[in-house]
Amino acid sequence: MELFKSETNFDFMAWRKPSLVISAILCLLSLAIIFGRGLDYSMDFEGGVMIEVKYEKSAEIADIRNALEAGGLKSAVVQSLGTATEYSIRIKPEDAHVGAAAAEAPKPEADKAAPAEAAKPESAGKTETDKIAAEVLKALKVSRADASIKRSDFVGSSVGEELREQGLVAVLFVILGIMVYLWMRFEWRFAVAAVASEIHDTLITVGIFALTAREFDLPALAAVLSVVGYSINDKVVVFDRVREIFRSSRKGEPYEILNRSINSTMSRTIMTGLTTSLAVGTLYFVGGPALENFGLIMLIGIAVGTLSSIFFANPILLWLGVSKQDLMPRSKEDPELARRP
Known part of the structure; x- marks a missing residue:
């Protein structure tokens, strides 16, 4: 031809x-x-929060995305974890209207001598991650009450x-x-x-x-x-x-x-x-x-x-x-x- x-x-x-x-x-x-x-x-290069959610019954990715968009999380990336009930949600902290600067804040020189003080940034980062996870769960429960959070982690920008x-x-x-x-x-x-x-x-x-x-x-x-x-x-x-x-x-x-x-x-x-x-x-x-x-x-x-x-x-x-x-x-x-x- x-x-x-x-x-x-x-x-x-x-x-x-x-x-x-x-x-x-x-x-x-x-x-x-x-x-x-x-x-x-994207979050692949900038860092952000990785949240794993689980449903008691099967759920569709499109429905999860629609629920997150309705909750104001329009940039969230949803992927299946191999089953119809477990999914991962990746989202930047700023997209959830929550700052994550505390998670990567540099430690002051004075804090090196005080272990209790040095642990504060890590605790603050965990708190911000929990806030984002709670915001995601709230958005998901509007359409499906059987949604739950399995785990949530913060991925630093260094990665x-x-x-x-x-x-x-x-x-x-x-x-x-x-x-x-x-x-x-x-x-x-x-x-x-x-x-x-x-x-x-x-x-x-x-x-x-x-x-x-x-x-x-x-x-x-x-x-x-x-x-x-x-x-x-x-x-x-x-x-x-x-x-x-x-x-x-x-x-x-x-x-x-x-x-x-x-x-x-x-x-x-x-x-x-x-x-x-x-x-x-x-x-x-x-x-x-x-x-x-x-x-x-x-x-x-x-x-x-x-x-x-x-x-x-x-x-x-x-x-x-x-x-x-x-x-x-x-x-x-x-x-x-x-x-x-």
């Missing part, structure tokens, strides 16, 4: 300069949004900070691994173009997500990593076609061959994007609040990645000066190979 005929020869590379300028502007705007406005981190750092390290590690792989598989120009495309796609995707003012949680982080993997997959297909056409053509300028590569993979690029969007679109529209962020980021990333495969990656290759000599197989008479044991 082909959406575009194999002999199609649309001149995509003619748009390389405007597309690179637009991409640079979008990347700068995304950086300004991410570091200026910032991401609205969330560690998760943020590990998430950033994971993204950088993935991009570095992709660069090394492409350097070995193709040639250094392809590695540079691929990494530039990955940074481009990730920045713009996260920047657009930040504009939605949604909470950035662990599923959102997983989606960002998935976008990196999805995006590079499409670039590898296009790059492989570039190498194939370079090697099989006796004549042809890089400009022409890059255009032919984009045109010959266009059907595959669009069809892959559409079919993947159907899957992640289902997560966004009917997956519930726990999966909405994952689906939304994937939808944004697929659109951005598809466009960058056409208007960004190959123009970068042309700008770097890719040529047929760089992609031809090395002969056994190559001096570099001859020196190897």
